Amino acid sequence: MCGIVGYLGKRPAQPILIEGLKRLEYRGYDSAGVALCDGTRLSVVRSVGRIGNLQQRLAARGDDPSSLGIAHTRWATHGEPTEINAHPHTDASGRIALVHNGIVENYASLKEFLVGEGLAFRSQTDTEVLAQLVGYLYDGDLASAVRAALGRVQGTYGIAVISADEPGLLVAARKGSPLLIGVGDGEYIVASDPSAIVPHTDRVIYLDDGEMASITADAVRTVTLDNVPVDKTEARVELSLEQIELDGYEHYMLKEICEQPATLRNCLAGRLDVRDGRIQLGGVAAHLRQLATSGRITLIGCGTAWHAGLVGGYLFESLARMPAAVDYASEFRYRNPIIEPGTVVIAISQSGETADTLAALREARERGALVLGVVNAVGSTIARETDAGVYLHVGPEIGVASTKAFTGQLAVLTMLAMTLGRRRHMSIGMFESLLHGLSKIPDAIARALEQSDLIRGIAARNVERNNWLFLGRGLNYPVALEGALKLKEISYIHAEGMPAAEMKHGPIALISRGTPAVFIATRSEQYEKVISNMEEVRSRGGRLIVIGNEGDKQVSGLADEFIPVPEVPEPLAPMVNVVPLQLLAYHAAVIRGCNVDKPRNLAKSVTVE
Ligand code: M6R
Secondary structure, eight states, X not given: OOEEEEEESSSOHHHHHHHHHHHTGGGXXXXXXXXXXXXXXXXXXXXXXOHHHHHHHHHHTOOOOOOEEEEEEEOOSSSOSOTTTSSOEEOTTSOEEEEEESOBTTHHHHHHHHHHTTOOOOSSOHHHHHHHHXXXXXXXXXXXXXXXXXXXXXXXXXXXXXEXXXXXXXXXXXXXXXXXXXXXXXXXXXXXXXXXXXXXXXXEEEOOTTEEEEEETTEEEEEETTOOBOOOOOEXXXXXXXXXXXXXXXXXXXXXHHTHHHHHHHHHTTTEETTTTEEOOGGGGGGHHHHHTOSOEEEEXXXXXXXXXXXXXXXXXXXXXXXXXXXXXXXXXXXXXXXOTTOEEEEEESSSOOHHHHHHHHHHHHTTOEEEEEESSTTOHHHHHSSEEEEOOOOOOOSSSOOHHHHHHHHHHHHHHHHHHHHHTOOHHHHHHHXXXXXXXXXXXXXXXXXXXXXXXXXXXXXXXXXEEEEEOTTHHHHHHXXXXXXXXXXXXXXXXXXXXXXXXXXXXXXXXTOEEEEXXXXXXXXXXXXXXXXXXXXXXXXXXXEEETTOHHHHHHOSEEEEEOOOOGGGHHHHHHHHHHHHHHHHHHHTTOOSSSOTTOOSSOOOO
């Protein structure tokens, strides 16, 4: 995700800012930039790609003694990863510069207002809207202008702002996006993450949500966004750099599993409008009519993304009553697929760089399909080569095993299926009830995560078994496939996922005393049938590890190991039910001593066919 560093002190700011940005590199970014103030004017330097590119540009300008500056690594959300979209952004006068983490949800209406006031915009970003708004409201008092601007903003932010007209001041504010102030000897370093300040100081002031700081050479004045003074106490940072980057987690995979309540909130933010009973998917808005009348929708992807596609296929059929096919991207391409006028192909990819998916979408476009992307990495090749799409907004995924991208993909596909369903036949009552349910999914995931210790125990008791089955029906069948994939790719245990009813057609021969059979048996239309399948396994000596709804005595009574999850509306259950399976695979891999974040033979992004 994006990173912020700001410096005010006696030393040249530039090397400190660059070093800080490098310490934030692990968070993922696609462009970077710096604004420096020499006491009379601002200079802004930005570049696409690695921080090395930015350093080269700065080096070409020669030494800069400025001791006030802000810097940023951007992970694109609104607008492509281009130099013009990189932060810092400036106001119309070019004398105020701002860096921002988060999303300004009402940026479109603010921009419309500012354009009406005669301001011109250079970038496609929500952040430039905020910078221009601060400039528009500025009358010689930067802190007041920032506070007034934030009063008009809906969304999340961590920001740092400087002005050439007040060269002894750095303003910082936070709401929903972390920001802290490192306190040194006559100097202050603002950062979105402690790793940027630890080389300089271990003294830190953590801003809380809704707080703003005005930092000058000799003081930090902290107020609420309503301008009520707040007394802050300094804390000590006692973590090593590696611990900081992992935010206290042992592995990125665990961190990414655990941050899913937050990443899903981000994915839904600005799209779900529960109050007005609407879903807004700006990226595909222009194509909704074609989508809703399409005679054929094909979802393509690989690995986890394909599993998300399978869930999406069920949802398009059941919620939107539309014919949907799901294909491995690698197979689609060589199958001579039928593309008729009106065919829509949806390419799903976390990285946006998977070669098989890319080749398949090129084939589909070539044959005249409308191709939409459900992609995480903004500006990636797949995002650029699709006709339109919806980004996941779940932040960079570093662990090779895909986790938070899967739940993000499910959330986007669910929103899409609901939108189409509503356009076609879905009643307002059903739509609103699903909308409400979807808004509660981050909380349900947080509850599922509470079972981590229980799941670790289950993994420990079964980790010596070398063959596992994962079984589910309906929407839980792709979840079973995903559980099996997670286990095999990071713990190297052989696992097979399948529809629970298919087991009796062959795989049941694999069951012997103690074979772990992981069932997803949450309440659904096929609940009773899944219970029968569990009985079949039990009577052959298999060991039942069952994910069921909290308080379900029937299922827990049958299970050898029971993992409770909250009950949510059936179409939304995969987002919750997959979480224990991610944790099961994670704990099994750790117990077996495997390299969780970089499993053998695997790459994060598979860019060869
Ligand atoms: O970046 P993509 O979503 O296109 O990647 C697709 C697969 O390579 C990916 O999901 C892979 O299966 C993961 N390692 C699964 O955890």
